[in-house]
Amino acid sequence: MxxxxxxxxxxxxxxxxxxxxxxxxxxxxxxxxxxxxxxxxxxxxxxxxxxxxxxxxxxxxxxxxxxxxxxxxxxxxxxxxxxxxxxADISLIAKPGMHSLADLSGRTIAVDGAKSGYALLLRRMLRAQGISDADCPLTEFGGTKERLDALTDGRADAAFINPPFDKKLLAKGFVRLTSTLEAFPDYxxxxxxxxxxxxxxxxxxxxxxxxxxxxxxxxxxxxxxxxxxxxxxxxxxxxxxxxxxxxxxxxxxxxxxxxxxxxxxxxxxxxxxxxxxxxxxxxxxxxxxxxxxxxxxxx
Incomplete structure (x- = not known):
């Protein structure tokens, strides 16, 4: 049966x-x-x-x-x-011309949620560079596609982008500043x-x-x-x-x-x-x- x-x-x-x-x-x-x-x-x-x-x-x-x-x-x-x-080894991708996390001060960073895990990790990265929450607001855009769109159409200056989409942005001249595994290998x-x-x-x-x-x-x-x-x-x-x-x-x-x-x-x-x-x-x-x-x- x-x-x-x-x-x-x-x-x-x-x-x-x-x-x-x-x-x-x-x-x-x-x-x-x-x-x-x-x-x-x-x-x-x-x-x-x-x-x-x-x-x-x-x-x-x-x-x-x-x-x-x-x-x-x-x-x-x-x-x-x-x-x-x-x-995932999620890359922090920025617009062409940026070279380090310090360049993100005063910029718009796209995140899924301001209190999501990766946004919290990003906050830690920025604070380590002396960038306060007020200096660099995190803007909620949504999932990977929404963050990707915000970055490519200029509404955001940087965003965490999941693989393999990060590689396509790099091929277009965008810059990889760091990644989650580089900064937090055991998370x-x-x-x-x-x-x-x-x-x-x-x-x-x-x-x-x-x-x-x-x-x-x-x-x-x-x-x-x-x-x-x-x-x-x-x-x-x-x-x-x-x-x-x-x-x-x-x-x-x-x-x-x-x-x-x-x-x-x-x-x-x-x-x-x-x-x-x-x-x-x-x-x-x-x-x-x-x-x-x-x-x-x-x-």
Whole structure:
């Protein structure tokens, strides 16, 4: 007797190459093989996504870890259980003629959200150069596409741009000032999160989701799946074959991303310092639970 697939409602803020494994798991049948049917919704807003996740409109959300830390600090029951995405080496791209972070004083910098993880990291970079928040306002434009548009049409002077789009800007004469991995090598990438009460009552579908997602990284790394992986990227994401092939070469050579308490503690530190939250600062264990990852070995 065939068991009916378990439905999962997944929220993502924006789509793009970092979520390639998600599309692999869905399009190649890995989710189906684990008996889960994953419905993906692009919310377009971190604030909206966290609110709807907390209200039970979604079962799982993929977002930067600072959103989870901040939500929990304000009483949310959400926790991070997996790293579904590598910490991207996101380039800080500026208009031609700029040469260093010091050149950003008095300029307009495009960000997704003024209190998002990468914006907070950018603030740290600028303060280290003696540039105050007042000297360099961060302007909210939205996701990668919106920031890219703002930079190319002149509304912004600099922006964090995800790969592989940063390379296209560099080819047009734009300048790379630094990157997230250069400045913060241990800072984690996006995390998958859920409510603790939902996870406790839906352990089986959650374990199946984790297992299928982990299998997607192994599937991508298989040379025999290269062409199929590139086709899925071109079908699902706003990329061409050349971009997809370059991204496959990078992703297939890397181990699956890992979520750990030490990395998340950096996120806690950034959020606590930037938001002025009351001490004592909590341990990272308050925001994660790795049991589901440990209980979903590949088979």
């Amino acid at each position: 065939t068991t009916a697939a378990m439905d999962l409602r997944l929220a993502v803020i924006s789509d793009g190459f970092p979520l390639w494994p998600l599309h692999i798991a869905k399009s190649s049948g890995l989710f189906a093989a684990e008996g889960v049917n994953v419905a993906i919704t692009v919310t377009g807003s971190s604030a909206k996504q966290m609110e709807l996740l907390d209200q039970g409109e979604f079962d799982i959300g993929i977002q930067l870890p600072d959103h989870v830390v901040r939500a929990v600090s304000h009483g949310s029951d959400i926790f991070a259980f997996m790293a579904p995405v590598h910490a 984690p990438g996006p995390v998958a999160a859920a409510r603790r009460d939902w996870a406790a009552s839906h352990e089986e579908p959650l374990l199946r989701f984790v297992r299928a997602y982990r299998k997607a990284f192994a599937w991508i790394a298989d040379q025999g799946n290269r062409d199929a992986a590139i086709k899925i990227a071109c079908d699902r994401l706003p990329v061409d074959q050349e971009m997809a092939a370059a991204a496959w070469l990078d992703l297939s050579s890397r181990p699956a991303p890992v979520l750990c308490a030490a990395g998340l503690q950096q996120v806690v530190d950034v959020v606590w310092d930037s938001d002025g939250l009351p001490l004592p600062k909590p341990n990272a264990d308050k925001f994660i639970d790795l049991r589901y990852l440990e209980n979903a070995p590949l088979r």
